[in-house]
Amino acid sequence: MYLSLYRRHRPGVFSEVVAQEAAVHLLRREIASGKNSHAYLFSGPRGSGKTTLARIVAKAVNCPDRDEEGEPCGQCPSCVSIASGDNLDVIEIDGASNRGIDEIRELKEHISLAPFSGRFKVYIIDEVHMLTEPAFNALLKTLEEPPRTVVFILATTEPHKVPATIRSRCQHIPFHRIPLPAIVETIRKVSASEGVHIEEKALWEIARESDGSLRDALSMLEQAVTTGLPSVSLEEVRGILGGGGRSDLERLLPALRDGSPEAFRGFSELFQRGLTAERFLEGLFLLFRDILVAVLWKEEGIDSLPLNEEERSFVRSESGHWRESDLWKALDLCSATLPRARYGLKGDVVLGMLLGLFLAPGSKRDRIERKKEEPLSEGESPAKKAAGPGVMKKDEEPLPSVRVETPGDAPTPITSTGAGDWGDCVAAMAADNLPLYCACASSTSRKDGDSLVVVFPEEQRFSFELATSPRNLAYLDSIRLDRFQGATMELACGDRTVLVERAPEGGIDSLSVDPAGAVPSPSAGFRVTAAAPPTSGPEGGRREGKGGEKRQDRLMEIQKTFNAELYVLRDETAEGSDEPEGEAAE
């Protein structure tokens, strides 16, 4: 019979148990002294070893050859039959599938019978919090007066759901999440004993993904071994995990930090491979936290992180690129958005919000862009000024010269149509129309006669659909008129093309009312025609109106485009406030 890695390498005696020293110590002492309890409640995260330890307890209380420290021999008929699940005195019940009173009644009848061969009958009820109320009541009666020959071991991931009356009759033994290094060590040993070579990076990727569950780690290892024999690489592990692990996030973080289109492209790919917004946020949260620790406490902080050497050096080098305030903001955003992600907030939206955060006024990217845009020439079109990522504030010191890198796959400029360059247009959208920016970030442009063709990757049809919504077409039309001197502009994705044409009568503002009327619009539609030239006030042209109006617009855009999600964006550097700048309800 084939046994899974997890079963084959399941600890059989106390000394083999990984990382639950306190629980093991206590149980051994009690059993060795012959004063074991008649009811235990094992609580802790899944995969932390509760049922494994319950079986070892069953062996220990029944083993005729256990040593004076409570360790069962593991070899006598009793130990062997318990290990193989054939011992009639050890009864395992899954509380999730046997939740009713009938099962517990049956159990009560069974309990009154004497053990078949051992000294104790051991009942292991897993997921005990799933029992129904009548079942709990029946169980309670048994626990009130347990026969001397019975040991109950109740296991649960959610002890607070176990009635207090039951809990108070049990000895409660908490299990903790197995630390990352312990999981790494265990799967390293298991692979070695299976004769499998596994890359160090792959080992860490699995361990991290297991989130403290040794069972999960071993089953991932098993999958990796099945596909990757005789050696397992990081690539294979990534394939199994579906992307979005620590190494993927590390790979894309620099692009995200710099607001480069590469970030959007890379993450879109991961989302298509099944990365969920939840996983994305959790992973990023930890990554930002680690970098913040490095920023705050330098080497001492880095040493304290549960990371391997390579991950440490990544965190070390990243910490030089981040400001503490930006990291706090990123952490805030991740933790505030995570609950929404659990209810289906899309990964793209989260990504857009993050990009918005890093491209926001005062961010590193913003400062670089401002340098790039300086100085603005007199004859420049208002749209360019308004849509551009910003104008140098008067009170701000000039920045040292920064080399601005062109994002990968630099689009071809259309020289014959004048001033326009698609890449610039896309960069400008980041400040002005975030959803469209996200949609266009992975687009490329080519010249086709007098026409500018904007091409969306075929696998990103959603980006194309988003860009061709009436509002966005109107926006693009204004770009066409301002930046490309009215040349024709076409959006293409696979075999579909859409011509960008003149905006409807009444201009773009006529589109500002949402057709569904769902979202009241405090500001009239798009900024392109609003296009106020930079004011000469101390705030410069970057911010319009009072503080967060522009941000509010972006939020509205995201909200409309992605069907109303609730989020709060906060910009602590913004004028006058720790008040949330934008809030939108479902």
Ligand SMILES: [Zn+2]
């Ligand atoms: Zn034994």
